[in-house]
Amino acid sequence: MSNEIKIGDYVVIQKQNYKKLHKFNKADSSISLGRDTVNLKGIDGCPYFSVFKMIPKSSKRNRDYTVELAQEAVKLKDEIDIKVSGSDNRNILDDGNSQKLSASDIETLKSDSNKASDIVGTLINNSNTFHNKTEFSQDKYLRKKEKKYFEYFQVIKPNLRVISEIMYKLDPGKIQNLRIDTLSQIITMVNIHSEGNHLLYDSGSNGLVAAALLSVIGKDTNGKLLHMHPGNMSQKQALLAMNFPEEQLNRCVSVNVYSALRQFYQGCDTNNGVDKDIQTSENDENPLKRKADETDEHQSKKMKQEEDEELVESLDKTDGDKPRGNKKPKWHFDNIAASEILQNKMDSLVIACKEDPQNIFNELVSFVKPGRPFVIYYSAVEPLQQLYLTLRPRANVAALKLTCNWMRNYQVLPERTHPEVTMNGASGYLLSGYVLK
Known part of the structure; x- marks a missing residue:
């Protein structure tokens, strides 16, 4: 089995903890990853276990992506530096007013930002409660946002x-x-x-x-x-x-x-x-x-029908060729x-x-x-x-x-x-x- 991705192979697409089996039939085939549609043109010939970055075709609102080869998947936690965290969450209330940005502002932010870290970083900076959360709660928040905005996937060799x-x-x-x-x-x-x-x-x-x-x-x-x-x-x-x-x-x-x-x-x-x-x-x-x-009788009847169809086709094709019978x-x-x-x-x-x-x-x-x-x-x-x-x-x-x-x-x-x-x-x-x- 080759270590390079080839057209015709089955591949496993992994995005974080989600894995999907896909038949890579042609170079520009597409795959659905959740609500995202990703065109796989560019993975042919790359080594298995390569990491690819999802690039929006036009606007992120369309959720259509192309791919480009990346060195490694960059995690939000590595790009966003969180310096302050709280000791407990007892004084944090889920009243829906913790985020200063409106829904329209967030949609505009998604369309204009090129990186997931820019979107999440802006959401954190406009949050009234994030820096009061415990380290575990902050980490859980980042993992939740990373699942939503993660831009990388890996092509794994099936086993x-x-x-x-x-x-x-x-x-x-x-x-x-x-x-x-x-x-x-x-x-x-x-x-x-x-x-x-x-x-x-x-x-x-x-x-x-x-x-x-x-x-x-x-x-x-x-x-x-x-x-x-x-x-x-x-x-x-x-x-x-x-x-x-x-x-x-x-x-x-x-x-x-x-x-x-x-x-x-x-x-x-x-x-x-x-x-x-x-x-x-x-x-x-x-x-x-x-x-x-009973089963063999069914198969025999089916085969007889297929032979009759082949015989008719072979007679119709040319005048001189002999029909292929008893195949x-x-x-x-x-x-x-x-x-x-x-x-x-x-x-x-x-x-x-x-x-x-x-x-x-x-x-x-x-x-x-x-x-x-x-x-x-x-x-x-x-x-x-x-x-x-x-x-x-x-x-x-x-x-x-x-x-x-x-x-x-x-x-x-x-x-x-x-x-x-x-x-x-x-x-x-x-x-x-x-x-x-």
């Missing part, structure tokens, strides 16, 4: 921790409340290594689990990640955001779980339709195998590759699902080598408790353990270190163990 943090803060439900500490436990419990074949079933983490496992497998290795999913397309946002090189991305084979199982069990050409006579009694008993027929889709070859990997057995199994994990585990555990680990992640504990009770009497699994993580965030400031007042303590549950036979 697993940053992507996980962004997705968790944005909407934990879209990644099944999967926090970075729980993600690290998954990697540790299944002993991911660079030379093995690893099986993942993921039905809703936006590719976060796949990104974590593929990151550990690495680039110059013989390892493979078989990424199974229930839909027609896998969720890959986090996987693509890691900016893995093509060689590393090719080590991840993403397949629909139902079509891949049909290919493995029946070894038939999934592009030629569904032979109803092939269905076995085992298929009827197992909902995954039964669903394989196989990419998922067809992915299913064959997945079947070959499954035949060699897997070195680990990871399940992160929204549906009941019992049928999924019962089907996929048969592909895992003896003595290899598995871990199942679920956002609620009840399905894992039921699965734990089901597996405990069995002889093919051992060392079952049901755990959950509880991580507490702390604010660390001089003389003000304490746990954060509001935080999300939930990050799902893990059922882990080893396959014996």
Whole structure:
């Protein structure tokens, strides 16, 4: 992965404590940072972790900015020299009359000033109460104003921790409340290594689990990640955001779980339709195998429609060219590759699902080598408790353990270190163990 920002890469834009994931598609692409719209022209080719200053295009009232490279981000506290502070705030009244400037004066000040420190410095000089506040209150005021008027942002190279943090803060439900500490436990419990074949079933983490496992497998290795999913397309946002090189991305084979199982069990050409006579009694008993027929039939019909459309287009284009018929889709070859990997057995199994994990585990555990680990992640504990009770009497699994993580965030400031007042303590549950036979 290059250390320079390139068009086509995913980048992380950080403005103070706010981070945003952005696909840098073109040189003059824009990004919204709160109410500000920032044109990113000028960041292409700069090193990652560079700091850029936001320059107003015309007036600050429009909140449209261009960027220029800066040496470092300048904080308000470093530019504004505060010499006097009070001992306590008991005599300060919030009566709305502490600021001498009117609202129109402040708007004019925002438009005419080129630096945030000029705006905040003028507000402080026209305040009747600022110099009577305690040092902590003054610092809190500056941090609040800095958040509003801060002129700098930094472009960060995406990594697993940053992507996980962004997705968790944005909407934990879209990644099944999967926090970075729980993600690290998954990697540790299944002993991911660079030379093995690893099986993942993921039905809703936006590719976060796949990104974590593929990151550990690495680039110059013989390892493979078989990424199974229930839909027609896998969720890959986090996987693509890691900016893995093509060689590393090719080590991840993403397949629909139902079509891949049909290919493995029946070894038939999934592009030629569904032979109803092939269905076995085992298929009827197992909902995954039964669903394989239904899903594969849907894919076959879709592929037949695509072939017919291509045939018509090729006939209309030229008189002499032959139509391109019997073209196989990419998922067809992915299913064959997945079947070959499954035949060699897997070195680990990871399940992160929204549906009941019992049928999924019962089907996929048969592909895992003896003595290899598995871990199942679920956002609620009840399905894992039921699965734990089901597996405990069995002889093919051992060392079952049901755990959950509880991580507490702390604010660390001089003389003000304490746990954060509001935080999300939930990050799902893990059922882990080893396959014996």
